[in-house]
Structure formats: C-alpha cells, structure tokens
Amino acid sequence: MTEFSNAFIIRYLRQKNFFSCVLCTLLFTNIGCKQIEKEAYIPIEPEYYHASFVGADSCTKCHQKEHEEWKNSHHDLAMKLADSTTVLANFNNTSFIHNGVKSSFFRKGQDFFVNTEGEDGTYQDFKIVYTYGVTPLQQYIVAFPNGEFNCLLTAWDTKEEKWFHLQPDLEIKHDEWINWSGGSQRWNTMCADCHSTDLKKNYDLSTGVYNTTFSEINVACEACHGPASEHVSYYENAMDGAEKSKAPPQLYMDSEMSSLEVVDKCARCHARRTNLTSNFDYKGTFMDHYYPRMLEEPLYELDGQIKDEVYVYSSFIQSKMYQEGVSCNDCHNAHSLQLKREGNDLCLSCHTPNYNTTAHHFHPMNTEAALCINCHMDGKLYMVNDFRRDHSFRIPRPDQSVDYNTPNACNKCHTEESAEWAASFIQKKYGPARADHFSDHLLKGYTGDYVAFKKVFSNKHYPDIARATAIGRYADSPITEEEALNLSLYLNDSSVFVRNETVRALERIGNPAFSERVVPMLKDSLRVVRISAAHYFRTLGTASVKELEAFKKADKEYVEELKVNSDFPAGLHQLAIYEQGQGNSDKAIEYYQRAITEDSYNNRSRMNLALLYYQLGRPEESEALYLKVIEQEPEFSYVYYMLGLLYNEKGDSTKAGSYLYQATTLDPPNLNAYYNYALLLQQQKKNEASLEIIEKGLVQFPFNERLVYIKLLGQLNLNLRYKALETLEVLLQLNPTNADYIQLKKQLQGGV
Template sequence: MSFIKMRSFSKLFSFSLLFSVLLSCGDDKKAEYEKVPQKNPNAIFASTAQIADANFLGDDACKQCHQAEFKDWEGSHHDKAMQLAKRETILADFDGEKFNSQGITSKFYSKGDDFFVNTEGPDGNYHDYKIIYTFGITPLQQYIVEFPDGRFQCLRTAWDTEKNKWFDLYPDFKVVHSEWLHWSRGGLNWNTMCSDCHSTNVRKNYKEETNGYNTEFALINVSCEACHGPGKEHADKATKLGENYKASGSMQMIPGTQPKKLVDQCARCHMRREQISELFNFEGTMLDHYFPQLITERLYHLDGQILDEDYVYGSFVQSKMYLNDVTCTDCHNAHSLELKFEGNQLCAQCHVPEQYDTPKHHFHEVVSEGGQCINCHMTGRFYMGNDFRRDHSFRIPRPDLSLKYGTPNACTQCHDDKDDEWAWQTFQEQYGVPDYQHFSELLASGLSGDPHGKESLLTLMNDTLQPEIARASAVRGLQYYMNENDVANLITFLNDSSPVVRASTLDVLGEINSTDYTTYLFPLLKDPKRSVRVKAFYALGGLTENQVPADYKEVYQKVKTEFLTYLEATAEFAGGKAKEANYHLKKGDVANAIDNYEKALKIDNLNNMVRTSLANLYYRNGKLNEAETAFKLIIKQEPEYGPTYYSLALLLAETGRNNEAIIQLEKAMTHMPENLRVYYNLGLLYDSVNETKKAKEAIIKGLKVYPSNEELLYTLAFFHSKYGEIDRAREIGLQLVQLFPNNTNYSNFLRQLPALD
C-alpha cells in the first residue's frame, strides 16, 4: 500500500521535474503482446459483468488436484494477505503495551478473544477500536478496524515481525487527525486502497451519496482463484471428465501463458496504478481495468529508478529482461513467491557465471556483498518503515548521471563514504566510458528541464526499441515544453503500437483547450483497450453529442458509459473529483466544475493542486472573495510556493488594492526569482502608486535575470521617458532598435522623445 504523497506544494508543481544485457534471454526481441488499435467499428469490448461469488470454490477445492502447488502457496504472503483477527493469526503481543510516535500514544491490549487499540481517532480524541482483520505476515503485520458506513481503516502503527516490536510506518511524517493521510481517513482506507489486491473477487461498492461502502469479496485472501480465476467451471468439467479432461482456456496464469501477458496479469496487484473499471472480472487485459503510473517526479527518480512505492511492475517493464521475454516466474516460484535460486545462481540461469560472476566483471570478492549481482543491478529502498524492496529495472550503475541529475547509483549507495565523482572516476577506470545510450539519459534530461530536454524527449518518444513506459513518460513530459507546432507531431503517436503511449498522448492532448484535433481523436474511441478509450472520451469532452460524427455515435455512447463508470470508480479520491470537475469545465459547466472541486477538497483539504484550480476558477468567474480566501489558505499551507503569491497579487490589483498586491508580488519574487511576469507586474504596480524609484528597480532586477528581454527593456525605457529621464530613455530605445529591428514601435518611440537641447 502507498499512502504518502509529497506534501510540499512547490515540489508537486515544480518541473526540475546500461550496458545492454549481453546475453539475450529470448529469441524474439520484437514479440508483442499488445497489438495496434483495431479500426473495426464493431470491435468487441471486454464486459464489465460481475462474477458471482458462487463461482469461486475456495482453496480446499483446488488442493484436491493440485497438492504440490497448494503446499507451496500455503503460508505464503498471498495466503496470509488478509485474515480474521484471532490469536493464531495476530503476531503482535496486544498485552497492554504502549507506543508513542508524533505525540500520539497508542495502547494495544486484548479482552477475552478480542483485540483492541486505544488511539487518536478522526475527531482528535482517543477511542478504543476493535481489531477485525490482520494484514500480512513479514516483515510487518498491519491491523484493521471497522468504522461506520462500511469503512475499514488500517492502523498507522504496525508490528515488526522480525524485531517483535511496534513501529510507525511513517515515523518522520506528522499527520493531523483532520488530514486525508490520517490513519482513520482516506489515505489508509482498506476499501479503496487495499482490498482489490488483498482479497478475491472484490467489489468496492462505494456510495458517493452516503460516502460509505458495502465492500464484498468471495474469499478473504489472495487465493488460488485470485490469480487463476473462478474455478467452478474448471472443477465441474474436471470432475465430470476425469482423465479425459482437457484445458479449455477458462483459467488464467497457466503454464504456457505468454511472458508479457503473464507480467500484465501479475501487474494487476504489483503496480502503482489508476483504476479504470468498477471491478476486475478477468475479462480483457490489464489495461481494460487499470492504467500504470508513468515515470514522473515524486514517484520515480528522473532516470526511472524507484523513489516512492512503485510496486515492481513500473520498474520491471523498463528492463531489458522484460523486453527479452523474461517473466515473473523465471525468478519467483509462482505459488510460494520465493526466489527459485539463492544468490548469483538465480542470474546464472541466463548470464554465464564465468563471464559475470567473477572479480574481472564486478571487481569485488566473490563471496562479498559487492559480488552479488542484485546489489549492483537491483538496488532498493525501505518502504513502510522496514520493508526493503528492490528496483526491478536491472540497470547498470551510472554515476555520470548522478553527477548530472542527482539520481542515485549503486556504487555510492554501498560505498557511502565516497561521492559520485569518485564513483564515476572508478567506473571509467574499470569499464571505460559507456559507448551506448540508455533511455534514462534521455528521460532524465527531459524531466529535469535542461536546455536539450525537449529534444531528448522527442528522441525517446520516437525510438520504438525503447521500453513502452519510458516512451509514454517522455510523451507525458513533453507537455512542459510543448507549443502549437508540436501538436501535429504528438498526434502521430495516437497510432502508436503501444497502448500505453497512445493513452499518454491522449492525456496530453486532453489538456489542450481546443477542438481543432478532434478528427484524430475519434478513432481512439474504438481502441481495444478500455483505458485508452476512456482517455479519448475525456479528450473529446469539449464537444456536444451533436458534434459527434454519425459513424461514431454508437461507440461514443458506449465509451461514455465506460467514462462515467471510471469517474464513479475514483469518486472517493480528490483526484477523481478533480477529474470530474475538469470534464465539466470542458463542457462549459462552471457550476458543476466548482461543485466537484469543492467536493475534492472535502476529501483532502490539503490538496493544493485542486485548491489552486478552484481558486483560479473562482477568479475567472468573478467570485473574487472566494478566490482570495482560497489563495490565502494555500499560502498558509504552502508558504514556499511562489505562484500563489503572484495569483493573489493579480486579484488584489484587479480590485484596486495595489499596495496589498505589491506586498504579494515582492513575496512572489522571493520564491520564484526566475519568473519574468513578477518583475514586469511589480514595476507597473509601483508606478501606479507613484513609487517611481521602486518601479525602475523592479524592472532592473528582472533585467539582471533576463538581460535582453524585450518587454522589460521597453517598460524601463517608458518609465524613464515618463519620469523625464530622456537621455536614459533614448539609450534604451536605441538598444531596442538594435535588438529588434523589425519592430517599428521602438523607432516610433524614439521619434516621440523630446529633442536634445
């Protein structure tokens, strides 16, 4: 589970935001699981039908014929993913022990056969809560309590099953009881954050009108049928036909499943993702139900290495292993989840030990930590306090990229007494300068905003040999550089063979307030992947139904239903309500947009991305008091974020409160000194209140950042002219004529200046 978001608003909005594998692990490097879009107007969409619980027979039924597999699975993380709370399932003491963290003291105790915690609740007061379920077994176990309206909440305090002690999952993260991230609220809500992957055949059943749940499941844990699908049909046929039974293809994840298809099936629960469908029913593919989180700042390092909780899939699909048809079960026992081999023997399945498991390759003692393949090629991080997870992108350390972009590398993570300069020098001595270009170089360049970032992203987008997730992330990153001339280039990616790239292209085009490109979007309503269709519908949101061409009207209505279901599936998230608000804005329905933004803030009152959108919407629609209140609250919560000071200043200036506006612009200049408009508007405001010296000083400060900026130079020349400083005005006027000879306004300006004495 991942519940921690970056609280820093400035980080949320800022955009500072391998050697190739020598041995091929598969012969068909161009093997594709996902195919190009279907153009057939009668393309069959995966259904959204719910599977009745009666079709799931339970693990004992599977055990009768699959005893070896059951033995491996029994006691595994999947088996123990969720259990009813009782003495034999609870690993913590619950013997009256107390635990204090962030000023909150929790007491854990038992009473008869029941287990309780006394801790701070959503009202800020202490209450007793009964433990209903356990979650996981190692390296930690969490505990779940029941709240009104069908809500189940996961405690923030967990039990370290290796050290046998209580600990805070996020010890350095202070959360107030009224915040979304408090354990009693949305961030640690089991129904929406956990249930889909910890139990079998889950239906969340959220009711927005009551803000409650009636969540149901067929089986409490990750059972055999959670992965393989409902077993009734399979069992009935096997019982009836006996030795004559032959597989009918009704089961999932069976021997012979294509490697990439198997990865997608595992990915359902092993990736950070956006929910697309209301429920998972084993129909279609992963992209009919979920869309993976792309490589973005906050969640990944700029080069794609794991940062926040990314759940393996997002890193694994970056790897050459994945591209060469290595799949999850090549390394992991599908049922016990344990590694198939110990140490370097695991990698030696494909990589010749004589070439790689030697000091000539890794420059460490054979039996040392540095001699283990995974410590150089699968670095990791601790999540949830004590859970160490490895990066599955299988990359070669690149200390040169660490020097350029501040990304981590395995060398200095292990040799923590050394720096990246040392690591890069040592790397060159041992391996030479890399003669290849890994996608991470292009991605880091683009996402960091360096001078060649746009070219880097375009190169990556167009290289179809690179991982889909990297190309899709490059497309998404292009939005920070894009101008009108780039739209035509972007449109070509709507026909890309990768559905992930098509979807990310729609995400970018969907934020452009124009109907000029709708002709190119309509075909995506017939895409074979529901996630792509839903994104296409949103991108077309600015149209009325009367503007839909006749040959798309039927499919438009079908996808409209899918889109509205998607909004329902994400309705308890602030981001989901914000998406709905944006859709209403596309429709020109300002009242509904405001309503949904306000609902989003009721869910998460600290979501200043949403509050900024709402404040700007208030502002544009004349609700100036509401806008001012919203801007001031953002400033209170995120005092380091400069753009809010700027927006508030414009509002104050519009209402004639120029002196107050000046104060806000001065603060904006402190927090975002690179913003040209701050200096320009500050100069004009000082001029409006007859602070002539300060008006010129503001423009001069801007020119120190942008020495040849046309607008600032002209404004300064105008001020000098207005204040009677004709010589200085003429000097700058001549400079403007030289710099911008095609703009006749500057020569006219010079002619209008009083003649020299």
C-alpha cells in the same frame, strides 16, 4: 498499500489577459513494452467471462502441490481474520507513543483492541478485525460504521518484535487525510483491490457508505487465475466421461501465456496505478482497467530509478530483461513467490559464468558485495523496514550521479567515497564508454535540453514507458507549433503508453487545432486511451465532437473512472472540474467542499473553489480560501499570485502589488506573476522598478516573448530608445514576422 505524497501540484492555464484567469484543469493521478495486442491472447470470448468464483478449496484436490506452495505465502497471508493464530504483535497491555499520541494494545477475551486517538481527536477503544500482511511487518485493521476499514499506522515489526510507526518523520494531526483514521489508510480505497479475491469496492458517492465485498479474504487461486467454476465443472464432469469431446475451458492465467502476457496480468497488483473501472472483471488487458504512473518525480528519480513505492511493474518494463522476454515467473515461483534459486545461481541460470568472477565485479567472491543484485538491483526501505529492490536491472552509473546527482549502487555501499571516485573506478575497470541508455537523454531533458526528450520518444528501441514519460515532459517545454504537430504523429504509435501520453500531452499544449487528429483515439482498442481522449475533448472539444457517438461512449467510460475514484480527494476534485465544465456550479462547489473535508490540506481544491467563488461574484469567500492556503503553505507562490489578481480586481492596488511581489520571490517560479506585477508597476508609473522585476523574471524564463515585450514597454515609457531598439532585436529574433515589431523598429530608427 498505495502511498501518496502530501505535495500539491497546481497548474493554471495561461491567462487570457492581464487580470482575468481561467479554471485550471488537473489530470487525476493517487510504463517500454512492445504493444500487447489483445487479439494475440483473447481471440474469442473465453469461458471465464461467464464463470463464477468457487474458492481455493475447489482447486486443492487437483492442484495439491501448487496449493502447498501457496499456503503461508505472502499472497495467502495478505489478509486474515484477527485471532490468536494470525495476530503476531504483542497485545498484552503494551503501548507505543509517537509524537505525543499514545497507542495502547490489549485483549478482551479472544478479541484484540487498541486505545488510541480517533478521527475526532479523542482516545477510544478500537477492535482489531483483520491482520494485514505478515513480514517484515504486520498491520492491523479497524472497522468504522460507514463500512470503512482502516489500517493503523502503528505496525508490528515481525523481525525485531516491536511496535513502530510507519510515518516516523511526520507529525500527523488527527483530522489529516494521512492519519490512520483518514483516507490514506482506508483499506477499501487503498489496499483491498490487491489483497483479496474478487474485490468489489461498492462505494456510494451520495451517502459516503461502503459495502465492500470479496469472495475470499486473501489473494487466493482465482485472484490470479480468474473465476474457475467452468474449469472445475469441466474436470469434475470429465471424470465421468461427459466432457471428453470438448476442449478444457480457458483460465485467465494459465501455463501457456507468453512472457508479455504474464507481466501484463501481474501488473494489476504490482504497479502504482489509478483504477479506471469499478472492479476488475478479468476482461481485456491491464490498460483496460488501470492507468500506470510514468517515470516522474516524486515516484521515480529523474533517471527512472525507484524513489517512492512503485510496486515493480514500471521498473521492470524499463529493463533489458523484459525486452528480451523474461517475465516474473522466470525468477519467482508463481505460487510460493519465493526465488527459484539462491544468490547468483539465479542470475547464472541465464547469464554466462564469466559474470560471476572478480574480473567482472571486482569484489571478493562469496561476499554480499559480489552478489549481482547488489549492483544491478539496488533497493530502498519502504514502510520503514520493508526493503524493495529496483527491478529495472541497471548498470550502475556514478557518472550520472556526478552530473545530475542521481543515486547509484556503488555509493550506496561505498558511502565514504564520492561519486567522482566511483565514476573514476568504473572508467578505469570498464573503459571510458558507457552503453547508450534512455536515462542519458531523459536527464539532459530535465536539465534544460528539451530536444533530448525527443531522442527518447522517437527511439522505438527504448522502453515504451520511458518514451511515454519523455513525451509528457516534452509537452511541458516551450515547443513550437511545428514540433507539436510532429508530436501528434505519435498518436499512431504501436505502444499504448505512447499513444496515451501523446493524447494527454496535446491536451496540456492546449491547441484545439489537433482535435481532428485526436478524434480516432476515442475508438482506441484500449480503454485508458479512450478515457484520455474523452478528457481531451472535455477540455478542448467543440459541440460537434461531443455529439459523436464515439465521444459519448468514451465519455461514459471517463465518467465511470471519476465515480470509481470519488472516495479520493483527488477524485472528488476531478468530479468538481467535470461538473464545472458542464455548467453545474452548485455540484462543483459541493465536490470541492467534500474534497477539502476529506483532506483538510487539499489546497488544490481550495484554489479551484476560490477561483469559482470569484467567478460567481463571491470575492469574500474566495479571499478566505486563498488566505487559508497561505496559512497552510506560506511558501507557495501561486496563491499569492491569485490573491494579487483578486485584490487588483477589488481595486486595492496596494495589496495587489504586495501579493504579486511575494509571488515573484517564492516557488514554484510563476511567469504570470512576473508579467502581471511588472505591468502593474508600469500602470503606477514605476517603470524602473518594473524593469528590475522583468530582469529577474527573464532569469527564470529566458527569452519569453511576453516578458521581453513588456520590457520594451517599460523602456519606451522611460524614453530609453537605444535600449528599446536592442530589446526589439530580441523580439524579432523570437518572432521575426511580427508586423508590429517591424513597424515599431522603423519608427524608433527614424526617431533616432
């Protein structure tokens, strides 16, 4: 099940002038391999495009061995009807209390029930209709009248045989999106696409009703191999000799796939990603249907190690093993999902025996510490008791832990020792040099050396997902127009990840001058890039571009993505932005309001709606929304900044100053808060106070030209000519050709 962070990231575009602001645009989000050319394995339209689903029983008579391996696997038991053979938990009048909410589990005849707090805050009996998963935990699903199915957050620990809560550290209110009755535990939205076969969500945006269907309740044969009616028919007819002259029909997954193709096809259920299409139709590649998340917080550590639950794919394609052609089925039995060998024997099926010696790992043989996976596949617990290993297969780097506070496998075991101790041990045993790794440069980039990001995305030997991640972060840095121009060259990169993130990066940079270079991306071979290009032109495009046939086709795919995700608060938020861009304010308001209703803590939608109300001349409604955000997130700087702007527009300079000041004291640091508050102080003839605020701002945003310029204004207001000349020198270093700066310097020097 996908998990989503409760954090809200609100990004506002640069203000055009002092007290006017524009609508923020937020890209909807709740991967390096070499470019996978579709033509390499879909040269013609395969038979499975026209096939239908016939069920696992149709496969059994020819594939008995595979069927027996699959039976009782995690795929087979992914979801089942709740009955006495599938429910593992104790429903014999047991109960569990979490943060004052009591859940009581009992039976009525053959049926299973829970009495717990529902979405309205009252206790009700809910019938369990499905089981979900099998080990190390099992969840239970309840049906709601509008076609929703929701997973309880109280789950059964199948090893300890006890009830437990999946969010033990959170106090969750009944009306929150992350409550069991809210959207975060909605099976139709969060789980079904990967836990059943031939899933169609069938959500009606206008009514809010689901009519979700599947051909088989679990992950059966055709979930991976694709619809098999043509395949089954061929072999049934072949027994009579009718098909002997024809080649057997191709399946979506078969034994002839390349390693890259295997990983790409497993990725759709083993990646943290966003859906692009209404259902997976077994056409195209992974990136024709999904947008995978990059190696960014809070999902990943800054070096790319797993942090939140990310489902393997984006970790594995970072690895050297993937680069060398290793795929999922080299280690795992594709049907039982079990490892093909136990312990270090699995690793030694490829690696030489000298790795399995004390001379290499320096731990006693035949111990847990001597297992390859405990050094090179460190892991984390998710959903409280489900241990998942990091598939990036890294060499431990405690030296990075010393410099950047990233985790490392050594100190996960040697908890009593410091990272310095572990780094010293590594250096002593393996020498002072560490093999070059993209994380060395990513970490430097995150800590202020933005040019280090360029070292990652310009190196084609690094994993493509790392390169794409670096492009996104590089674009968030204060790059020059020339650097942005050089970045645009990566629109032609062979990697779909790099091309896609370049389009998204150029949109964030916000310079329409690159539009001509982005136009060809509307015809990219992969849907994810076409959608990103359509989004780019929705934000920055001209009327002439929007008349292009390529834009209209890509925009249609973009709108489909918006509708597909419209049962997420973030999806409704994006629909609101889209309608607002179309000039449909009423529709935008409707979708923002629905997003807030869906998630009562959805403050990014409140912020956008508040701004829209203000633009429509409804300042009281705008003010109320901003104050609600402060009630829920009192430490969030941007809402104080926006209220400061609002009160200034209303002519209340006292409140404006108070809120702008608070915006400069809270996180995240906001350049515009410093700038606008300092300017307001200067308008109030408080130039000394203005200079104090500017100095604090320059600590956060050193050498920012706007801040340095108003520092100059404050000094001139106080007649501090010598200091003003010093500040002018800084401005001329930042912008040496600015004619106004040059002229002002001459005037000041003449006056001195």
